[in-house]
Amino acid sequence: MSYVYIANSKERTVSAYQRVVILGAGYAGVMAANRLAGSKSLVGQVQVTVVNPHAEFIDRIRLHEVAAGSRKSAAVPMASLLNPAAAVVVGTATRIDPHARLVQFADGREPLAYDLLVYAVGSATAGAGSEGYGVQSAQEAARLRIRLEQLDARAVVTVVGGGLTGIETASEIAERHPRLRVRLVSKGGIGADLSTSGQRELQRKLRALGVELVENTEVENSGEGQLTTSSGARLESDCTVWTAGFSTPDLARASGLPVDPDGRLLVDETLSVPEFPEIFGAGDAVRAPDSVAAHLRMACAVAMPMGAHAANNIIARLEQHAPQAFSNGFMARCISLGRTAGLIQFVHADDRPRPLAIGGRPGAFLKEQVCRLALRWMRDELRHSGSYSWPKGPRAEQPALAEAL
Structure with a gap:
């Protein structure tokens, strides 16, 4: 004491x-x-x-927007989110x-x-190679933003990693920079853990944005202007963005x-x-x-x-x-697909997909509201400690019942 x-x-x-x-x-x-x-x-x-x-809060779920140039900054004044009774040491x-x-x-x-x-x-993302870029920090996002603006028309931007961060990053860049060729490379299937309707909507929108999908392909290393896959194939890449793995x-x-x-x-x-x-x-x-x-x-x-x-x-x-x-359980996966489309995949508490998915502009609207809620929940907790609540995790279920759901 x-x-x-x-x-x-x-x-x-x-x-x-x-x-x-x-x-x-x-x-x-x-x-x-x-x-x-x-x-x-x-x-x-x-x-x-x-x-x-850092002295400021970084709203990390917005960093792909900053990197693409859709948003100026993901920094939020710490004083607007943190209880004033808490001291801050930078x-x-x-x-x-x-x-x-x-x-x-x-x-x-x-x-x-x-x-x-x-x-x-x-x-943070476990990047590979000195030529790579990322979207896991404000510094990484700013560096990538500058690089994208410098690229010539038809330059190839390769996003490595088919998870939610990779999907959102590829979509945002393709929409913001239509002059560039955007490729999304995934170790597995892109959107494979979504429902059938969710997968269909996701891949439809990615292709509509002009994103080239390279699935079931693992990138082993990168060099200047190219990537090498586990099969030995080489992919040209003027700018490589790493969203796979973590550290x-x-x-x-x-x-x-x-x-x-x-x-x-x-x-x-x-x-x-x-x-x-x-x-x-x-x-x-x-x-x-x-x-x-x-x-x-x-x-x-x-x-x-x-x-x-x-x-x-x-x-x-x-x-x-x-x-x-x-x-802790889940209710949905919320994915932005640029500024005009999104995908809301409803899930069970254990994150298994339900059949229902909402795409297009309604999906974009709901995704934006969820992003705003993250800051709102912290501000509500600032004003009223104990106000924030969340869905509980999955209960032990009989196998037959689990399959029926």
């Missing part, structure tokens, strides 16, 4: 508080900070500090000392002490914390680290057990619930209540 002096013009009192440090100010980190800093039951008991490399953490409960920084500044910690440092900061591994082979922090069902129960994890850089997370994918629709749940369990810990297991 730590103590802080709170002074005013009339008196000086002593208040006990717990120091909660949140590493990362993305969707998970901001949601956790707002729930903790605004908790009425913890008034005067916690000091929340958010550590982030810096990069390089090591966590879980025994001394200290966070150390890249610039050598004084370590930051904590009583409880939320690890929410996010992820996480090496912070957890460098700190001696338990990680999976990809470097993600290993947590239990309550999102805490068993060896160090005062450390909680949320977002892309965390691996929870399959019992609660086997169906989950990297998305803000997962990061925000994880951040809120980690905060809930910190509150439970401080109030001496039992922590609860994490539960």
Whole structure:
């Protein structure tokens, strides 16, 4: 337990508080900070500090728009999203000392002490080759935007990765830069995990935009002006955009914390680290057990619930209540296909597609509303801690019933 002096013009009192440090100010980190800093039951008991490399919040689901030139910036003033009771430290953490409960920084500044910690440092695309571009950070998106504007007519832009990020990036570039040839290369089938109607609508729109689809093809390496596939084939590419794979900061591994082979922090069902129960994890850089997370994918629709749940369990810990297991399910996959079309694929809680999918302009409208909701939910949590809720995860079902659904 730590103590802080709170002074005013009339008196000086002593208040006990717990120091909660949140590493990362993305969707998970901001949601956790707002729930903790605004908790009425913890008034005067916690000091929340958010550590982030940047002073602004980056709305990552908008970065493909920035890269294509459809949007000027994905940066949002942190003050508009984060509870003012939470302090912000702009810096990069390089090591966590879980025994001394200290966070150390890249610039050598004084370590930051904590009583409880939320690890929410996010992820990035695992790019390949020095010639490649990405859309996972503001810097990457800005660099790609400049490159696209410099390309000559009929230059080939290859987007590697047929997941949702790759699909959205290829669509946005093709619509914004019709003078360019856009190719989307996927290790598997593009949209293979959608319903039949969803696949049909997706591929129809991609082809209408002029996107060349190269499926069931893995890119092994890249060189100047070309890519080499696993079959040995060579594809010309004047600009290669990598959206396949992911990487996480090496912070957890460098700190001696338990990680999976990809470097993600290993947590239990309550999102805490068993060896160090005062450390909680949320977002892309965390691996929870399959019992609660086997169906989950990297998305803000997962990061925000994880951040809120980690905060809930910190509150439970401080109030001496039992922590609860994490539960999170899905309702839909929302895909932008340029500014005038989108695809809403309705899904079961475990992310299996339902038959219904909405495309075209209605899909674009619904996708835009969902993107706006992400910021709105964080702002609502700022004003009313505990207001954000999310769909629960799949329940254990009988095989026959699961197949019927």
